[in-house]
Amino acid sequence: MPTFSYTTALPFPRAEVFAWFTRPGALVRLTPSFFGKVLAESSHGINPGSTASMGVGAPGGLGMWLGAATGTAHGLLPQALSGLRSIRPELRWDALHTELVPGEKFTDVMTNGPLTSWTHHHTFADGRAQGSTVMTDTVNYELPAVAAGHWARQRFEAELGRMFAFRERQLLGDLAFHASHDGDARTIAVTGASGLVGSQLCALLTGGGHTVLKLVRRPPRNASEIFWDPATGTLDAASLAACDAVIHLAGHTIGGRFTAKNKDAIYRSRIQGTGLLAEKLALLAADGRQRVMVSGSAVGYYGASPHGPGGHHDGHDSRALEESDPAGSDFLAQVCRDWEAACRPAADAGLRVVNVRTGLVLSAAGGVLQTLLPLYLAGVGGPLGKDQWQSWVGIDDIAGIFAHAALTPSLQGPVNGVAPHPVTAEQFAHTLGAVLHRPARLKVPAAGPVLLLGKEGAAELALASQRVSCAKVVTSGYEFRNESLDAALKHILGA
Numbered sequence: 001m002p003t004f005s006y007t008t009a010l011p012f013p014r015a016e017v018f019a020w021f022t023r024p025g026a027l028v029r030l031t032p033s034f035f036g037k038v039l040a041e042s043s044h045g046i047n048p049g050s051t052a053s054m055g056v057g058a059p060g061g062l063g064m065w066l067g068a069a070t071g072t073a074h075g076l077l078p079q080a081l082s083g084l085r086s087i088r089p090e091l092r093w094d095a096l097h098t099e100l101v102p103g104e105k106f107t108d109v110m111t112n113g114p115l116t117s118w119t120h121h122h123t124f125a126d127g128r129a130q131g132s133t134v135m136t137d138t139v140n141y142e143l144p145a146v147a148a149g150h151w152a153r154q155r156f157e158a159e160l161g162r163m164f165a166f167r168e169r170q171l172l173g174d175l176a177f178h179a180s181h182d183g184d185a186r187t188i189a190v191t192g193a194s195g196l197v198g199s200q201l202c203a204l205l206t207g208g209g210h211t212v213l214k215l216v217r218r219p220p221r222n223a224s225e226i227f228w229d230p231a232t233g234t235l236d237a238a239s240l241a242a243c244d245a246v247i248h249l250a251g252h253t254i255g256g257r258f259t260a261k262n263k264d265a266i267y268r269s270r271i272q273g274t275g276l277l278a279e280k281l282a283l284l285a286a287d288g289r290q291r292v293m294v295s296g297s298a299v300g301y302y303g304a305s306p307h308g309p310g311g312h313h314d315g316h317d318s319r320a321l322e323e324s325d326p327a328g329s330d331f332l333a334q335v336c337r338d339w340e341a342a343c344r345p346a347a348d349a350g351l352r353v354v355n356v357r358t359g360l361v362l363s364a365a366g367g368v369l370q371t372l373l374p375l376y377l378a379g380v381g382g383p384l385g386k387d388q389w390q391s392w393v394g395i396d397d398i399a400g401i402f403a404h405a406a407l408t409p410s411l412q413g414p415v416n417g418v419a420p421h422p423v424t425a426e427q428f429a430h431t432l433g434a435v436l437h438r439p440a441r442l443k444v445p446a447a448g449p450v451l452l453l454g455k456e457g458a459a460e461l462a463l464a465s466q467r468v469s470c471a472k473v474v475t476s477g478y479e480f481r482n483e484s485l486d487a488a489l490k491h492i493l494g495a
Contacts, residue, residue, distance in 0.1 A: 001117070004139040004157050006164040012175045014124050014133040018103050020175065021122070022046055024212075025203030027054075029174055032166040033364035034494045035159075036090060042097065046106045050097040055090035056114065116142040137164060162494040169491055170396070173481045177400055178208040180479065181407045187242050188406055189213040189226065191273065192249030192296075196366040197358075200399040201247065208403075213243065215250070230273035237280040241287070245406040248277055248295040258331065258457035267335050270296075274342035282349035292352040294405045295343050299359050299391055299418065301336035303328015304464040307389065318389065320422070320469035323357070323414040332460045340414065352412050354405040359391035359418035359468060361398050364492055369432075376432055382442035383429035384449065388465035390428050391418040394488040396481050404478045411476045418468045420483045428485065435489040 010017055020026060022045050028038050036056035044050035093113035100106045103124065110118035121138040139160065143152055188205055192198040193214040202212045215228045215235075228235040230250075240246060252269035256262050274295055281293055302325060307318035327337045340355045347353045362369045375381045393401075401417045423431065433440025449462035474480075482488035489495065 001140050001142050002153055002157075004141065004160050006137045006161070006168075008135045008137075008164075008168045008171065009127060010133040010135060010172065010175065011127075011129070011131070012133060012179065013131045014126055015103060017133045017135065017171075017175065018124050019209075020171070020178075020207055021106070023207050023209065025206040027052055028199060028203035029170050029207060030167045032163060032494055033492065035163050035166075036093070037365065039092070044097075046097050046100055046108075048097055048100055051111075052095045052108075054093045054095075056093050057090055114144070116144050118142075166491065166494055169481075173396060173400075174204060174207055176479070177204070177403070180477070181208065181404065183407070185209045185211065186244040186407065187211045187213065188245045188247060189215060189240055189243045190247045190249065191215040191228075191277070192251070195249060196363055197361060197395065197398055197402070198249045200395055201249070201402050204399050204403055205406075228276070230269070230276050233272075233276055235276055235280050237283045240280060241284055241289075243291065244289070245292045245294065246277055246281060247402055247406055248274055248293070249402075251296065254298075254332070254461065255453075256457070257452070257454040258460070259454070263331060267338070270335060270339045271342050274339055275345070278343050278346040281351055282345040285346075285349035285351060290352075292354065292406055292409075293343060293346045294354045294356065294402060295339070296402075297336050297340050297355040297357045297414065298332065299357050299416065299466045299468050300332035300460065300464070301327050301340070301357050301414075302466055302468070303333045304330050304460045304466075307465055307467065318467050320467050320471075321416075322469050323416060323472055330460055331456065352409070354411055355414045356398075356402055356405060356417040357414055357468070358398055359393045359416070359422075359466075361395055362392055362488060362492055363395035365395075369489075369492070372432065373436075376436050376438050376440065379438050380442050381429065381433055381436075381438060381440050382444055383426045383440065384444045385425035385446075385463055385465075386443075388425045388463060389422050389467035390425055391416075391422040391466050391468040392428070392485060392488070393417055393419045394482045394492060396491075397488075400481065401473055401478060404473070404476070408476055408478075411473075415473050415476075416468045416470050417473070418470050419485070419488065420470050420474070420480060421485065422467045423485050431485045432489060435486065435493060435495045 024041060027041055031038050031054060036054050039053040039055050042050045042052040091114045094111045095108045096111045097106060097108045105121065105123040107119065107121050119140045123136045125134045127134045143156060188210055190198055190202055190212055193202050205212050212224065214225050216225050217229055220227050226239045250273050252265040254266055278293060281291060302321050306321060306328060327333050343353045343355065361367050364370055364373060372381060397419060398417050405411050405415060429440040446463065449458035453461055482491055
């Protein structure tokens with residue numbers, strides 16, 4: 001039976017590293033979006049008898065193309081059809097934990113999945129340097145008969161190498177984040193917890209030993225869920241009494257045509273939910289507990305063309321926008337302005353309030369990058385515009401910024417959630433093409449976004465130009481995992 005081994009050196013104590021694996025969220029944080037997604041987290045941590053499930057795709061570029069194309073298609077389907085399993089290009093992988101020696105090792109096996117067999121041993125030992133750890137992943141596997149042979153095994157182990165290299169970077173980043181935010185464990189409520197950012201944020205927080213309560217709009221399934229309904233103003237303030245922080249991410253998707261109905265849903269979902277949370281937190285302020293409300297916002301606050309007509313930099317660098325710069329006047333700017341203002345009851349009651357103005361979030365599991373991947377992988381990608389500024393941020397860094405905002409007492413007010421080095425549309429296209437080893441020469445005609453989003457939606461989303469500064473969050477102590485677009489894309493795509 002073939003064996004694959006991967007060794008990771010970690011500058012953190014063994015007890016600390018091992019504890020991270022025992023907490024909820026570890027599997028979510030370690031599963032790269034180019035590999036698959038978690039369908040069900042471990043039922044009882046890493047204890048023997050605990051089970052977990054994933055949906056995994058085909059290896060390499062084919063799997064990434066299928067996953068991204070299907071994700072994009074789901075985004076275009078009516079809500080009633082978007083959950084159809086029959087069109088998901090995934091194979092189910094069920095795992096069972098079979099062995100545990102606390103602080104030293106644990107083992108899981110595949111009980112159902114695409115391989116003939118899979119046994120994964122995780123072992124932990126003290127490193128040579130004091131306070132360091134050497135972690136070794138050893139996998140005994142057997143490929144199905146149809147994939148037997150030396151070439152298939154080499155290809156499979158190359159994919160395993162990509163996955164475990166991703167895991168190494170994730171683990172190092174998460175442990176470093178928690179070390180820099182060392183303190184008492186907090187209880188943090190999160191809205192939009194199942195979304196693209198929310199799922200990673202919750203996993204990051206629980207990995208640090210914090211307790212996460214998820215606000216849901218269906219009957220709660222357990223004590224870690226709280227029912228709320230912003231449309232009817234339903235939320236029991238007492239359900240938030242034990243919280244040290246509330247992080248608000250929920251809102252109607254901004255993608256799609258800017259029809260009157262869609263614009264109303266975008267606006268109301270943000271203002272109603274934010275106002276409801278702020279009012280309920282204000283009611284609790286008299287109990288003396290120090291709480292923080294961290295609410296989402298967006299760089300759309302500054303308007304689609306804050307640098308001048310057309311949004312171009314006209315051959316020279318436009319000044320990076322700071323949090324003190326004025327709001328724009330278009331639809332999304334109005335949404336963001338009123339969204340942030342809806343937090344006022346909490347601020348007036350003495351709570352610390354942070355509004356994270358998020359840029360273009362990059363993930364293969366959703367958003368603009370997922371939409372672009374099928375085109376680039378098929379060799380027909382290219383720039384959407386030329387000189388428009390695109391202020392992007394990797395999925396791990398935006399999750400980190402929201403967590404940092406909740407855990408950093410000195411941070412307050414609006415904060416730009418973008419990476420340090422914005423790029424132009426042309427630079428973005430060429431960087432993505434280079435990372436994927438694909439051409440990026442076919443410029444997307446302006447009529448394309450207009451056809452898909454409408455004239456107003458295209459101007460404020462696809463063709464917007466915002467060069468935004470992250471100086472405030474950096475000054476507050478946040479350390480970016482990926483400062484350059486090249487590094488971020490290589491990590492996200494396993495390149």
